[in-house]
Amino acid sequence: MRLSEISLARFSPALLWLYAGNVLAVGTHIPRIPVWISLLFLLICSARLFYSNPDGQLRQHSAPLMKLLAVTLAAVILAGVWLSYGTLMGREAGISLLILLTGMKFLEMKTPRDYHIAGFLGLFLILTGFLYSQTIPVAVYMLLSVGVLVSALIACNDPGRGLATVARLRLAGMLLAQALPLVVLIFLLFPRIPGPLWGMPRDANSGLSGLGEEMSPGAITRLIESDDIAFRVKFEGGTPRKSALYWRGPVLWTTDGVTWVRSRLRRAAPPRVTLDGPGIAYTITQEPGPSSALFALELPEAPAERAFFTHDYQIRSQQPLDQRKQYSLISHTRYRLESGAEEELGLALQLPYDYHPRAVALGRSWREAGLPPREIVRSAMRQFNEEPFYYTLAPPAARSDLVDEFLFETRQGFCEHYAAAFVVLMRAAGIPARVVTGYQGGTLNPLDGYLVVRQRDAHAWAEVWLEEGGWTRVDPTSAVSPARVNEGIEGALPDSILDMPAGFAGSGFLGDVWRRLRNTFEAIDNRWNQWVLSYDRNRQARVLRGLGLGTLEWEGLLLTLGVLTGLILTILGILMFRARPRQGDRARLLYDRFCRRLERIGIPRRSHEGPDDFARRVGTLRRDLARPIEEITKLYIETRYAGRQERLVDLENILRGFRPRKTAA
Amino acid sequence: MRDAVVLERLPLPPGAATERTDRHQRRRIYIFFTRPGAVYCLMLMTMLVGAVNYNNSMAYILCFLLTGLFLINILHTYRNLRGLIIHLPECQPVHAGERVRIPLVLENRSPIQRIGIRMDYAPEGAPGLPPGNRPATLLPDLAGAGLQSAAIYLAPLPRGIYRPGQFRISSTFPLGLCRAWSYIDMDRECVVYPAPAGIPRLPEELGHKPREQPGRQAGSEDFTGHRPYHNRDPVRMVDWKKYAAGQGLLIKRFSGGGTGELWLRWPEGIAPASAERWLSQFAMWIIEADRQGLAYGLDLHGLRIEPDLGEPHKHRCLRALAAHDASV
Numbered sequence: 001m002r003l004s005e006i007s008l009a010r011f012s013p014a015l016l017w018l019y020a021g022n023v024l025a026v027g028t029h030i031p032r033i034p035v036w037i038s039l040l041f042l043l044i045c046s047a048r049l050f051y052s053n054p055d056g057q058l059r060q061h062s063a064p065l066m067k068l069l070a071v072t073l074a075a076v077i078l079a080g081v082w083l084s085y086g087t088l089m090g091r092e093a094g095i096s097l098l099i100l101l102t103g104m105k106f107l108e109m110k111t112p113r114d115y116h117i118a119g120f121l122g123l124f125l126i127l128t129g130f131l132y133s134q135t136i137p138v139a140v141y142m143l144l145s146v147g148v149l150v151s152a153l154i155a156c157n158d159p160g161r162g163l164a165t166v167a168r169l170r171l172a173g174m175l176l177a178q179a180l181p182l183v184v185l186i187f188l189l190f191p192r193i194p195g196p197l198w199g200m201p202r203d204a205n206s207g208l209s210g211l212g213e214e215m216s217p218g219a220i221t222r223l224i225e226s227d228d229i230a231f232r233v234k235f236e237g238g239t240p241r242k243s244a245l246y247w248r249g250p251v252l253w254t255t256d257g258v259t260w261v262r263s264r265l266r267r268a269a270p271p272r273v274t275l276d277g278p279g280i281a282y283t284i285t286q287e288p289g290p291s292s293a294l295f296a297l298e299l300p301e302a303p304a305e306r307a308f309f310t311h312d313y314q315i316r317s318q319q320p321l322d323q324r325k326q327y328s329l330i331s332h333t334r335y336r337l338e339s340g341a342e343e344e345l346g347l348a349l350q351l352p353y354d355y356h357p358r359a360v361a362l363g364r365s366w367r368e369a370g371l372p373p374r375e376i377v378r379s380a381m382r383q384f385n386e387e388p389f390y391y392t393l394a395p396p397a398a399r400s401d402l403v404d405e406f407l408f409e410t411r412q413g414f415c416e417h418y419a420a421a422f423v424v425l426m427r428a429a430g431i432p433a434r435v436v437t438g439y440q441g442g443t444l445n446p447l448d449g450y451l452v453v454r455q456r457d458a459h460a461w462a463e464v465w466l467e468e469g470g471w472t473r474v475d476p477t478s479a480v481s482p483a484r485v486n487e488g489i490e491g492a493l494p495d496s497i498l499d500m501p502a503g504f505a506g507s508g509f510l511g512d513v514w515r516r517l518r519n520t521f522e523a524i525d526n527r528w529n530q531w532v533l534s535y536d537r538n539r540q541a542r543v544l545r546g547l548g549l550g551t552l553e554w555e556g557l558l559l560t561l562g563v564l565t566g567l568i569l570t571i572l573g574i575l576m577f578r579a580r581p582r583q584g585d586r587a588r589l590l591y592d593r594f595c596r597r598l599e600r601i602g603i604p605r606r607s608h609e610g611p612d613d614f615a616r617r618v619g620t621l622r623r624d625l626a627r628p629i630e631e632i633t634k635l636y637i638e639t640r641y642a643g644r645q646e647r648l649v650d651l652e653n654i655l656r657g658f659r660p661r662k663t664a665a
Numbered sequence: 666m667r668d669a670v671v672l673e674r675l676p677l678p679p680g681a682a683t684e685r686t687d688r689h690q691r692r693r694i695y696i697f698f699t700r701p702g703a704v705y706c707l708m709l710m711t712m713l714v715g716a717v718n719y720n721n722s723m724a725y726i727l728c729f730l731l732t733g734l735f736l737i738n739i740l741h742t743y744r745n746l747r748g749l750i751i752h753l754p755e756c757q758p759v760h761a762g763e764r765v766r767i768p769l770v771l772e773n774r775s776p777i778q779r780i781g782i783r784m785d786y787a788p789e790g791a792p793g794l795p796p797g798n799r800p801a802t803l804l805p806d807l808a809g810a811g812l813q814s815a816a817i818y819l820a821p822l823p824r825g826i827y828r829p830g831q832f833r834i835s836s837t838f839p840l841g842l843c844r845a846w847s848y849i850d851m852d853r854e855c856v857v858y859p860a861p862a863g864i865p866r867l868p869e870e871l872g873h874k875p876r877e878q879p880g881r882q883a884g885s886e887d888f889t890g891h892r893p894y895h896n897r898d899p900v901r902m903v904d905w906k907k908y909a910a911g912q913g914l915l916i917k918r919f920s921g922g923g924t925g926e927l928w929l930r931w932p933e934g935i936a937p938a939s940a941e942r943w944l945s946q947f948a949m950w951i952i953e954a955d956r957q958g959l960a961y962g963l964d965l966h967g968l969r970i971e972p973d974l975g976e977p978h979k980h981r982c983l984r985a986l987a988a989h990d991a992s993v
Binding site: 112113116117120123124126127130131134138139142146150153154156157158159160162163167171175176178179180181182183186187190193194323532533534535536565569572573576577607 | 700701704705708711712715716717719720721722723724725726727728729730731732733734736737738740741744747752778780781803805806837838839840841
């Protein structure tokens, strides 16, 4: 006799739960993958629901036909993925293949082993979803999917269908809940190995937004429209005032009249700096971005770990920033920045040939007037301040020369226009100047004390070389729109761009409510980022130091982990295996006590004896006890089997006086 | 003989400090991962490598969550068997050609449900059942705190007396990643009588003394007393007068005095090849004689059962047939 261990009958619970779990696991990929893959997956899986007979066996077809069908399907899948992605390797194509493989496994499963493998493939698909998003909602969704797949495995191992749906879900929930302490423990203590172990597929970080390495017209404007977070800052002391919050990013030297790019002096040594005033210590958690620039408050003492200074004093990471990165720095807002390389000053005077003639003429005129550099800077700023310049996000599109048109015709522009025009003017006047891009300002979340810097805080300013002061920051935008620097971007822009729903924007009160709600969500999100998503080697080392385990190497960590896991399992085991008194079965409890008293005088109840038989036997053995025993038995049967709970008190009373002795009185 | 097996540990009733355990044989529970469990562990490794490579915290968490589930699952699988008591009642004899039923009574003293437990034949050493007979049974699910009867069915066996030997009781509930198992000695005799076949008419030539008056049962000459009624005693031997007097069902007993007894004697010189047919014929006669209420005796070579009546006697005779060594 072959034992049918698993019921995969049409619409059996095991089949339906596995179906639901696998579809949920694929769910997060559906918006990303080609539509035909989702449809084919659903088709294959749904076919299986109908494909089995009511008795649970697959329909009988000739084996060669089935084999031909499977081979054809596999060929179609491979060809389709190749056509969609141009490759079978890489992350995207790999995941698509995995999805369809899961579908095929689901279609052909016959034995419990197949069933388990199909479930495991679903669990693995959930993991691949995390490569794209790790936010809290995604995590919750994934946890639910895991719960459904665990329920499916339970259904598979419950061939007698002893558990109802609710009981099965409760058991799945209990298993997950009991695993939770282990998850926390292993997550905290499992030694973190700095990845990657091998080269990532090329498509591993496509489509990251953020400040790039170049500045072309509209580049920063596009960022301003984004509400995404660039990085978060936790200051150890107080937060410096907003106007001092210049977050230095890529420094741009060379322009072709349209786009500004970084210097070619890649290998030059970092410059000397003289730092003054108290140091400001802070930790930055930076979101993944397209460049390897790290951002620091002007100016930092030393580069972060696994990062270095360039000759124009920007910090660059040694690895691409394809993941969130956390680093700690100490900055001083009062400083003197020296020139880094010999060629620097020459490079900072170059202008593209035959571009911006009017601006160059204006700059030359200042130099020919014999003004000292400081005065020239001042007159350029006065120009922006006194002439009718406007700070706007939607400047008219340039028709010909970007800088000339902005300076002399439209006079409407954004920080990138002001910074570029200013640097052109300075270079024309013979003052070495360069564009600095980065972020300015940030929003303090009062709930958790983190300063949040968004893409919208992207900014561009200028640095000029002055003999007496070294490289000096000049922010031409502040001459036009002081609010941009003093109050941050939100002061300089209308509400409509601040991602606030229309109803909230008009009213001050609702605007406040909106801001508070957003602060709360972001504080939770930040805690999640800080503690879960950015939990790396450094943070683990800090946690271990806090626990007094700072000296442990990975062997010691694994040992500690093993011991603590064993401890948790032991405690759980004790809780699970401890004999629990039957709840609400007081009558049985009392009757057990009665039986123990009789056992003590040498009359144990035999396992086959019902209460009546037992009473009759004891009655014949001990005539003196027959009466109370008959009464107790009657009361017990009434309370336990006839549901007369009110007689429980009588049973208790009579039992209290029942103290049989070994010999008849 | 101990009539029950307890897995790992006898659960104590609440409040009791100790309980007599001498009626139970205790068996250890073993636990190891199943093949899907091994695949699962491989998948965990792959997940860990992926998490390290992409330095993906949620991948780490998922990997650790599934690791935790695996560990927790061990406890649950173990608990599914722990403290289960299996009572082993006697096996009812059957005739060859019928399915042998090994009855079990499962006792669950804990409040948890026990689910998906199966019994497989796993003899230690020489199997007590012929090859091809490998019973495997899914036991019924057990609700919290209660008794449940179950049975293992063997495929039809040739006549004989079998001691099946060891069974494996196992479960992979809840997740199928681990299997907990233990062994239970079916220290039980499964008696398979020869299938009754042949001529139903009772042999006169084999009888010691042929019946003198058809219709009158043998051994009814001298009334010697009464004995209590047993199930399946011939109805016509009931003393109805006593029953009417309110004394219950009593069977009249007679001293046979050597008259009217039927002796079933194993004929001389039977070829071993036809021995089985003769055994079936004997079984047929025993059943027929019992039905007619005749006292009958059995004389196989080297085994003699004095003529008697009644259910226990019939089973003694049939059992002797089942155990008969036809080669002598």
